[in-house]
Amino acid sequence: xxxxxxxxxxxxxxxxxxxxxLGLAEAELARLEGQLNHILDQYTILTTLDTEHxxxxxxxxALANILRDDVVQPSLAVDDVLANAPExxxxxxxxxxxxxxxxxx
Amino acid sequence: MxxxxxxDRPFETTRGRDGGAGGSALTDLTRLHVxxxxxxxxxxxxxxxALAEAHLAAAARQNHALNAWLAIDRKSALAQAxxxxxxxxxxxxxGGSGVAALHPLCGVPVGLKDLVSVxxxxxxxxxxxxxxxxxxxxxxxxxxxxxxxxxxxxxTNMDEFAMGSSTEHxxxxxxxxxxxxxxxxxxxxxxxxxxxxxxxxxxxxxxxTGGSIRQPASLCGIVGLKPTYGRVSRYGIVAFASSLDxxxxxxxxxxxxxxxxxxxxGRDERDATSAPVPVPDELLDLPSSDDEAASYLKGRxxxxxxxxxxxxxxxxxxxxxREAVAAMEAAGARIEEVSLPHTDYGxxxxxxxxxxxxxxxxxxYDGVVxxxxxxxxxxxxxxxxxxxxTGFGPEVKRxxxxxxxxLSAGYYxxxxxxxxxxxxxxxxxxxxxxxxxxxxxxxxxxxxxAFPMGARLEDPVAMYLSDACTLPVNMAGLPGMSIPAGLSxxxxxxxxxxxxxxxxxxxxRLARAYEAITARATWxxxxxxxxxxxxxxxxxxxLERKARRTQGAPATGSGDQS
Numbered sequence: 001x002x003x004x005x006x007x008x009x010x011x012x013x014x015x016x017x018x019x020x021x022l023g024l025a026e027a028e029l030a031r032l033e034g035q036l037n038h039i040l041d042q043y044t045i046l047t048t049l050d051t052e053h054x055x056x057x058x059x060x061x062a063l064a065n066i067l068r069d070d071v072v073q074p075s076l077a078v079d080d081v082l083a084n085a086p087e088x089x090x091x092x093x094x095x096x097x098x099x100x101x102x103x104x105x
Numbered sequence: 106m107x108x109x110x111x112x113d114r115p116f117e118t119t120r121g122r123d124g125g126a127g128g129s130a131l132t133d134l135t136r137l138h139v140x141x142x143x144x145x146x147x148x149x150x151x152x153x154x155a156l157a158e159a160h161l162a163a164a165a166r167q168n169h170a171l172n173a174w175l176a177i178d179r180k181s182a183l184a185q186a187x188x189x190x191x192x193x194x195x196x197x198x199x200g201g202s203g204v205a206a207l208h209p210l211c212g213v214p215v216g217l218k219d220l221v222s223v224x225x226x227x228x229x230x231x232x233x234x235x236x237x238x239x240x241x242x243x244x245x246x247x248x249x250x251x252x253x254x255x256x257x258x259x260x261t262n263m264d265e266f267a268m269g270s271s272t273e274h275x276x277x278x279x280x281x282x283x284x285x286x287x288x289x290x291x292x293x294x295x296x297x298x299x300x301x302x303x304x305x306x307x308x309x310x311x312x313x314t315g316g317s318i319r320q321p322a323s324l325c326g327i328v329g330l331k332p333t334y335g336r337v338s339r340y341g342i343v344a345f346a347s348s349l350d351x352x353x354x355x356x357x358x359x360x361x362x363x364x365x366x367x368x369x370x371g372r373d374e375r376d377a378t379s380a381p382v383p384v385p386d387e388l389l390d391l392p393s394s395d396d397e398a399a400s401y402l403k404g405r406x407x408x409x410x411x412x413x414x415x416x417x418x419x420x421x422x423x424x425x426x427r428e429a430v431a432a433m434e435a436a437g438a439r440i441e442e443v444s445l446p447h448t449d450y451g452x453x454x455x456x457x458x459x460x461x462x463x464x465x466x467x468x469x470y471d472g473v474v475x476x477x478x479x480x481x482x483x484x485x486x487x488x489x490x491x492x493x494x495t496g497f498g499p500e501v502k503r504x505x506x507x508x509x510x511x512l513s514a515g516y517y518x519x520x521x522x523x524x525x526x527x528x529x530x531x532x533x534x535x536x537x538x539x540x541x542x543x544x545x546x547x548x549x550x551x552x553x554x555a556f557p558m559g560a561r562l563e564d565p566v567a568m569y570l571s572d573a574c575t576l577p578v579n580m581a582g583l584p585g586m587s588i589p590a591g592l593s594x595x596x597x598x599x600x601x602x603x604x605x606x607x608x609x610x611x612x613x614r615l616a617r618a619y620e621a622i623t624a625r626a627t628w629x630x631x632x633x634x635x636x637x638x639x640x641x642x643x644x645x646x647x648l649e650r651k652a653r654r655t656q657g658a659p660a661t662g663s664g665d666q667s
Contacts, residue, residue, distance in 0.1 A: 008510070020464060020509040021471075021486070022502055023494030032506060035565055039507060042566060043453045046523055049530070056525030057532060059348045059378070060582025061335045061606070066377040080241040084475035095473050096485035 008037050134159040135304040139361040140393070142307065143209035146193055153193070153212030157186035157256050160214040164258065164305040170639035172280045172647045173290075173299040175219045176227055177259035185256040186212065192254055209364045209389060211254030216300045216309035219260035220267060220343035221352075223247050230343040231265040231275040231293075234470050234477045234496030244341025245373045246310060246352055253368040258306060262296030265498045266467065267317055267345045269293050270571035273562055274500040278648040281558075282325060283633035284596050287650065288555040291321030291571075294355065298325040301355045302633050308356045308365045312342065314349045315455055316550075316575025319587040322355055323550035323599025326589045326633065328362045328616065329355045331575075333606045334582035335380035337366075338373030346462035347378075349455075349579045359588065359616035363388040366609060385610050391617045398621035401614045403437035405544045412448035413548040413574055421593025426549045429590040429600045429619065433547075436622045443543070445534040450527050451577040456569055457511050457524035458580075463501075464508030470496060503565060532581040539605040545615055549574050550587035550599035558647070559654050574601060584609045588616045591628045 008016075013033045017024050024032065078091050087094035134156050137145070145151040161179050168174050189212035196202045217223065220230040222240035224247075229235045243251070250257065264274040272280040272295025282290040283303045290299040294311030298321035301309050311318040313331035322329025330353045337352040344350060354365035367388040372381045392398040409430060414423050434440045472478030472492035479491035497505070511520035538546060551571060561568040578585040583606060587599035600619070604612035623629060638644045645653070 012510075013506070016506050016510045016513065018490075019513060020505045021468075021489040021493050022497070022505060023487075023490030024502070025494075028499070028502070032503065035503060036506060036510070038566055039456065039503075039569075042569075043457065043520065046450060046453050046527060049447075049450060049527060051523060051526035051530070054526040054529050056522055057528040058525060059334070060532060060580075061333075061378075061380055063335065063378065063380060068374050076241055083241060084238055086472055086476075086478035086480070093474055096480065096488055098485050 008033060008040060133304075135163050137307065138358055139209060139213050139307045139356070139364050142213050143207075143211070143364075146189075146212045147204040147207070149197075153186040153189040153256060154183065156212065157182050157214055157258070160258060160305055163303070164300070167303055167305070167636075167639035169642065169646055170281060170286060170644040171283065171299055171303060172278050173261055173296045173303065173305065174216070175229060175231075175260050175262050175277055175296065178226065178257075181226075182214070182256055182258045186214075189254045189256060208253035208368060210250065210368050213255055213308070214258050214306045215250060215255045215365070216258055216261045216297055216306040217247070218263050218294050218297050218309070218311050220263065220312065221246055221260070221310055222341035223257060223260075227260060228343060229260075229277070230267070231263040231277065232497065232501070233276040234493075235343075235475075236276075236477060238475055240341070242341060245338035245375060246369045247341065249369050250310075255368065261294070261300050261309060264293035264295070264317075265501050266343065266463070267293040267312055267314055267350075268463065268500050268504055270316065270320055270568050271556070271558070271561065272296060272321070273558060274498060276498055278646070279558055279651060281639075281647045281650075282555045283636045283639065284326060285555060286635045286638060286644065286647075288557050288596070289324065291324035291551070291555065293317040293321075294329070295321045297355050298322055298327060298329065301325070301327050301357060303636055303639065308354055308361050310352060310365070310369070311355050312345075312350055312352050313575075313579065314346050314351075314459060315579050316572035318353050318355060319575050319585055319599065319601060320551050320572060322587040323601075324555040324597065326592075326597030327355055327357055328359055328586065328588050329353070330362045330366060330586040330609065330613070331578065331584060332366060332370065332609055333380075333382075333584045334579075335378055336370050336382070336584070336607070336609065338369075338371075338376040338379040340373055340375035344466045346459040347466060348462060349459060351579070359613050359620055360391045360393075362586070362616075363391050363610075363613045366613075382607050387610055388613065391613060392621075395621035395624050398614075398617045399436055401618040402433055402622070405433075405438045405615065406542060407433060407438050407440050408443040408538050408541075408543040408546045409440055410445045410448065410546060410548055411442050412445050417570065417573075418549060418552045419554065419593060422549050422551070422553060422598050425591045425593055425598040426547070426600055429623075430547050432622055433619060436618070440547075441543075443538055443541075443546075445531075445538070445577070447527065447530045447534050448577060451531055451580060452569060452573055454524035454527040454531070455572075455576040455580060456507070457520050458528065460504040460508030461511045461521050461524075462508070464505045464512065467497075467501070467505055472496075500565070528580050531577050535577075535581045535583060535603070544604075545612055546601075546603040548601045548603065550601040551575075554593050554596035554598060558651065578603050582606065584612055586612055586616060588619060589628075590619075591626065592631075595634060
């Protein structure tokens with residue numbers, strides 16, 4: 001159930017920011033705490049509605065399993081794809097290292 | 106009034122029709138509608154180059170005061186115009202296709218919201234995080250516009266990632282409303298709406314996730330149409346909330362909106378959510394005769410949902426909408442009040458679903474494949490935090506936070522699934538109206554006229570309420586449009602029409618009929634009240650206005666504007 005009183009603490013806001021990978025300044029965190037709680041307050045109206053036997057709707061048009069023929073199609077040239085890369089090495093994107101150590105493998 | 110008007114007096118603009126003694130010379134090409142341009146281009150009375158030059162000149166002269174455009178590519182536009190002129194000339198040659206085979210958009214200037222990919226051009230989505238990004242391919246909408254022969258002048262301003270109702274959340278400064286330069290044009294497609302209202306283009310492309318075409322159209326006094334979900338391919342458009350986003354036209358009348366919709370609609374292999382539903386060619390043939398157009402109203406059943414006339418609605422807005430409905434009734438439509446009982450739950454459920462989808466879609470901005478990257482820390486988590494913390498603006502961060510929270514462990518069922526269940530109920534409300542045999546729903550588009558810049562910037566919930574009348578339509582995936590219905594306090598009011606799935610044509614015929622029965626209304630002849638000020642180079646830019654406004658404001662007031 002949606003809590004009847006919004007209750008995001010400062011620690012909750014920091015936790016969600018970390019989950020979302022948003023680096024937020026002190027002032028932003030403080031402002032968001034107030035604003036998010038105000039927005040969550042608006043959600044409580046939904047608790048007044050009994051939806052136990054209502055199926056969820058994810059999309060509104062009756063389309064299913066749209067597949068194209070399994071035929072090779074031209075795609076973008078490697079240089080076009082890499083042109084926007086912040087960092088490139090040859091035909092590759094340079095990604096941040098996610099494993100520690102000295103890089104030896 | 107009658108269908109021969111245009112054909113008999115080809116050099117007269119629509120606006121000149123009432124004022125002049127008949128046959129006054131056409132002096133300003135920017136006042137033409139697309140359907141008028143198409144005719145003059147075919148007869149050779151005007152060239153695409155001349156149209157492009159006139160519109161580019163207006164945009165270049167007035168953009169300082171409006172900030173409707175983030176990019177104008179004059180060189181590319183003129184090359185496209187010359188190509189359209191060659192295409193028209195070739196069609197006329199013996200053995201050519203004939204001018205009748207040309208799409209009415211051939212040679213016509215258009216604007217694109219800056220989230221539409223045009224190969225080799227920018228697509229900032231109004232965000233710093235996409236500054237410098239160069240689109241490596243054309244969106245399907247772009248490709249279809251090129252196929253039709255349209256002339257793309259440039260990219261229009263918008264709320265960052267289409268999140269907002271005022272265009273104040275653009276990282277590149279707000280856009281001003283040509284009716285009152287101290288007020289917002291609405292959003293998120295505010296640049297597209299202001300550019301059309303200011304005669305910089307006759308039509309433009311916008312996107313609508315919760316009202317982002319219809320609400321700015323309403324606030325700027327123009328036509329805006331959100332098609333049925335699945336009508337227009339979204340390949341190459343920056344995503345916000347994928348179960349809600351839809352692309353559509355902004356225009357100065359129903360016929361022009363229909364022409365642009367026709368050009369960009371239809372199934373696309375590259376977007377699995379684009380539906381294999383035929384696009385009716387009748388979109389190109391909405392009646393030019395007012396009498397014929399008005400006759401469509403006879404016997405139509407129009408539903409007036411009582412939940413859309415509630416507290417917070419400005420009396421002037423409700424008044425214009427009720428007058429518009431009364432005028433349609435007088436012209437032969439049957440009006441009945443209906444109930445859409447779950448309307449009040451729309452805002453809350455929308456503001457769970459849209460942020461949830463946005464938090465997922467915007468996870469891609471990680472500074473690896475494209476976009477802004479801060480890799481100064483040497484630690485990959487810290488790099489992500491910096492990249493996204495710096496690259497996104499306040500409203501986008503707010504929605505990512507909301508969405509991440511709503512999807513996080515322990516809250517997914519309480520928020521996201523609950524909202525999706527409410528969505529089922531909202532859709533069922535509308536389905537009942539169609540099952541009862543109604544042709545369309547009539548409602549206000551926006552509860553208020555254009556509001557002053559800054560008025561809702563510090564209060565997200567007040568800003569969100571701007572879309573209370575439009576977002577249920579996205580939740581149900583239905584086509585909706587806003588059409589001008591007069592003024593309140595000197596500012597435009599929009600009448601919203603909502604149709605059954607895939608019934609854009611009927612909705613546009615209804616809009617055209619309303620135009621016909623109000624063709625002689627005095628407000629139809631008015632140009633945006635402060636448009637003339639934008640010709641003055643000393644008129645402050647929207648950013649200068651904002652700086653003046655926030656000067657001396659309390660520290661808490663300016664904090665959101667980072």
